[in-house]
Amino acid sequence: MNLTLKIYRQDGPNSKGRMETYPVTDISEHMSFLEMLDVLNEQLVNDGKEPVAFDHDCREGICGMCSLYINGEAHGPDRGVTTCQLHMRKFKDGDTIHIEPWRAAAFPIIKDLVVDRSAMDRIMNAGGFVSVNTSGNTQDANAIPIPKVDADKAFDAATCIGCGACVATCKNSSAMLFVGAKVSQLALLPQGQVERTDRVLNMVAQMDEEGFGNCTNTGACEVECPKGISLENIARLNSEFLIASLKAEKK
Amino acid sequence: MSLTGLFLITFLTLHLAINLLTLVDKDLFNEASHFMATNIGIQAMQYVLALGFIMHIGLGIVLTLQNKKARPEKYAFNKPSANSQLSSRSMIYTGLLVLVFLVLHLKDYFVELKFGDMNGFNNDYDLVVALFGMWQYTVIYVLAFIALGIHLNHGFQSAFQSLGANHSRYTPTIKKLSAIYCVVVAVGFSAIAIVHFVNS
Structure with a gap:
């Protein structure tokens, strides 16, 4: 599936943030959301650009490290799962996906989608x-x-x-x-x-x-x-x- | 919010019960209204009630300001409808609408009955009913009652949660009561306004 990603980017804790748009192609519906972001980052690195920083660790839904506010919901549209357990089959080919960091005064942004918890x-x-x-x-x-x-x-x-x-x-x-x-x-x-x-x-x-x-x-x-x-x-x-x-x- | 809210709910229930008397019998309502205006206990409670309103409104505003401060940067794309009811997210707005109505309502009735010349009427019933002769008043009142109903839809059951009362046996009943109560208040008060408008 081909998707358009609108991702919040912020260079550092005190920099001004911005939304950036990235197209990704040939995403398998069996991928997890984080694997899809891995594909994007590989693309960015190959193009000599800065990859998108995001938190992740165990990738099996038990460590509490992954986050992401996806299409206006914490951990995306699925229920009872973390972002790493969110499958791309929950989205449709051609979808635009908005990805933002957790927003709270108590969670200052460190970089891009990574916040200090x-x-x-x-x-x-x-x-x-x-x-x-x-x-x-x-x-x-x-x-x-x-x-x-x-x-x-x-x-x-x-x-x-x-x-x-x-x-x-x-x-x-x-x-x-x-x-x-x-x-x-x-x-x-x-x-x-x-x-x-x-x-x-x-x-x-x-x-x-x-x-x-x-x-x-x-x-x-x-x-x-x-x-x-x-x-x-x-x-x-x-x-x-x-x-x-x-x-x-x-x- | 919860304690003052529950206190105001008991007041509202009494207020509705007495107002419904205007649909039953003119003299009965005048008698009840006279009792409320002269009984020393009720008169003393008036000050507690005023304090209840001031605290509820004051706390509500402070709470909203604190909560706005907790998220200085908004989401560019948010979907709150996926996880919560509009009534629970709009308490400050429905609350402020009711407050605007309350000022108008106090000016028209409370001040007239207590300090004014009763708009020239010689009994409470005629004063109450006369205002609903104007369609603008009826519309404003019904809109205010709808806002109040939405406010109560969240407020009633939420007060119990805030006080730490959440129980698998009682909470479902409290939520049902809350849903019924907000409709009774909104429909009950609206019906009074509409019936008097139609009869005028």
């Missing part, structure tokens, strides 16, 4: 962890009984790969689905109880400091999330935050 790492550093004894006497996780419902919900929340699609697709660039998932996966389990109050307060404080927007419950994040993280996690974040705010001791 370390704001999410800093939120995790603020409280997205449990403290365990690492002296070699670590208890078997299954030694503590956990209700099946809670274990399932914690597992579902833990499937978040931290790609940032929720922030990219949210009209407010809110990171509530990401933080909701990360708070939930620990708050639901007995191992997460020790830091439960501090965790949610610190993670929300860091989220605000990074310049993410507020949640207005449009639900776009849940639809575009490649892992299908549920809005229930945002509600849990809200109730965890409310309770923690009331419970926290005076500092």
Whole structure:
């Protein structure tokens, strides 16, 4: 198939960006979206031009590295997949495809389609962890009984790969689905109880400091999330935050 | 937004119930209206209600400004219709439309009833009904109620999510109630305006 690509290009963090148009020909419908971009980059390199910078790593939908806002949607038009799992058969011969980086004040552009998502790492550093004894006497996780419902919900929340699609697709660039998932996966389990109050307060404080927007419950994040993280996690974040705010001791 | 919103929803329900009395009986409405204007508890709640409106509007504007700041560069190509409802994305616009209407509505009724000469009428019912004799008023009111209905379509159920209440057993019911409530409010208030216009 032959396609016209309209790709956002930006030379560096402080340069001015522009949309550029590239034709690509003989694209196989079995290719992944990233393989199609590889073809384009090979063309550009052969022509002595600068290839398009984009993030990618495992290319099997589990690392959370690939991004891209494709035709107005995070990870493109397909549901429950990352860009690397998006097949070119989802497009038609002759289509024009718009490709842009994630847009958020908290995700500054590094180059072309690559954005800096370390704001999410800093939120995790603020409280997205449990403290365990690492002296070699670590208890078997299954030694503590956990209700099946809670274990399932914690597992579902833990499937978040931290790609940032929720922030990219949210009209407010809110990171509530990401933080909701990360708070939930620990708050639901007995191992997460020790830091439960501090965790949610610190993670929300860091989220605000990074310049993410507020949640207005449009639900776009849940639809575009490649892992299908549920809005229930945002509600849990809200109730965890409310309770923690009331419970926290005076500092 | 959620707490003030739910508070305003209880007010709106009461307001609709009393206004529907104008379709039932003139004296009944006058009696209810008189009670609302003289009861000390209701009079005290008026100030809480005013505060509720001010907080809801103020918070809504601050929220919108913060959210605009979180995305300084817009997408060149965006497709929000693929993943969210227009009503949820246009809360500030439907909200501001209702606010413009609210100013007009307070000037015509609240100020007239409380401080004015009631436009020369000697009972509340005649004052209320007289304004709907003008088609321009009826059109403005019906349009405002449609905006209010769209606002409530998102607002009602969203308030529960904001408060952390999302449950596999209760949330589907809350969403259904929300969908019914916004139609009841929009149709209910519109019907009052239209019936009085037709009868005038």
